[in-house]
Amino acid sequence: MIQRFVLVGVLVAAAASLAQAQGRGRGQGGNQNNVGMPWEPLRNAVMTPWEGRPFTDQKTQPFKIFDNVYYVGIETVGSYLLTTNAGLIMIDSTYAETADHVLESVRRLGFDPANIKYLIITHQHNDHFAGAPRIKASVPSLRVGVSAPDWDAVAKATMLSRDLVINDGDTLKLGDTTLKFYITPGHTVGNLVTEMQARGNGRTYRTLVGVAFAPSPGMTEASIRSTERLKQLGPWDALLTSHSYLAPVAIPLTAQQILAPAASAQRGTTNHLSAQGADRINGYFDQILNAARERLARDQAQNAQAPTR
Numbered sequence: 001m002i003q004r005f006v007l008v009g010v011l012v013a014a015a016a017s018l019a020q021a022q023g024r025g026r027g028q029g030g031n032q033n034n035v036g037m038p039w040e041p042l043r044n045a046v047m048t049p050w051e052g053r054p055f056t057d058q059k060t061q062p063f064k065i066f067d068n069v070y071y072v073g074i075e076t077v078g079s080y081l082l083t084t085n086a087g088l089i090m091i092d093s094t095y096a097e098t099a100d101h102v103l104e105s106v107r108r109l110g111f112d113p114a115n116i117k118y119l120i121i122t123h124q125h126n127d128h129f130a131g132a133p134r135i136k137a138s139v140p141s142l143r144v145g146v147s148a149p150d151w152d153a154v155a156k157a158t159m160l161s162r163d164l165v166i167n168d169g170d171t172l173k174l175g176d177t178t179l180k181f182y183i184t185p186g187h188t189v190g191n192l193v194t195e196m197q198a199r200g201n202g203r204t205y206r207t208l209v210g211v212a213f214a215p216s217p218g219m220t221e222a223s224i225r226s227t228e229r230l231k232q233l234g235p236w237d238a239l240l241t242s243h244s245y246l247a248p249v250a251i252p253l254t255a256q257q258i259l260a261p262a263a264s265a266q267r268g269t270t271n272h273l274s275a276q277g278a279d280r281i282n283g284y285f286d287q288i289l290n291a292a293r294e295r296l297a298r299d300q301a302q303n304a305q306a307p308t309r
Helices: 040-050 096-108 132-138 151-158 220-233 255-259 277-305
Strands: 002-010 063-066 069-071 080-084 087-091 116-120 143-147 164-166 171-174 177-183 192-200 203-211 238-241
Touching: 063 192, 063 255, 069 255, 087 096, 096 132, 116 132, 116 171, 132 151, 143 151, 177 220, 203 220, 203 238, 220 277, 238 255, 238 277
Parallel strands: 002 203, 002 238, 087 116, 116 143, 143 164
Antiparallel strands: 063 069, 069 080, 080 087, 171 177, 177 192, 192 203
């Protein structure tokens, strides 16, 4: 029985900062991208314990989400491992300081990092791409994929050569797995969303990896259009988030409690907090759209009141 894909990886990244590049968190509640968004209270609760601490303190045990999707990230920033019959695909690399933890998590799950064929970077914020050089150095044969609009920023920050340039509508096939890519401006100009199939419980779930809902300054209208597009591309059966605080839950939980199937055995036949069905996910899209539209209206009102020079 085929269900829809999982919405993997709603990605709303924290903006890059010098403090982050040096390996310490700062001002977690001050990221204006998240103000007024549905997940803002949860984000603040989840991020507060890590304020001012090294990113390496956020190491967490890897775990299985679906038969072909595993979590190998840190507590507040996701990295996903997709398994195929022809090798592995990784989605995001976390920080430079935690890339070795990501590689060790792959090993702890019983996989060999040497079998990673592709590393897909969702967007040009360093909590998602900064670990890529370390992972590439460990697995020289892998290809790094970034959207065409975001590649220049990633290459400049990491000194990686432009490798796999991904455009809207492109597909990537590896063994029994086919990915389809969408570029969804709003959080960055080239935020990359990946559609795939996740399998579990004898079912196939429709999956979207890498959604970034939080509008960056000046990109609220683009974010609204991208969110509307993603909703129209549905329906989606499930929602997995790249940052744990982006899940549609009311209380702060660990990444494993939110994403691992055993944590939500009481929640319906999908057995996942993240697999809440099309109605719940469409409702979450609507919440996000309403919040973004309210932000846009406030911004427009403020701009109209601003004195002209």
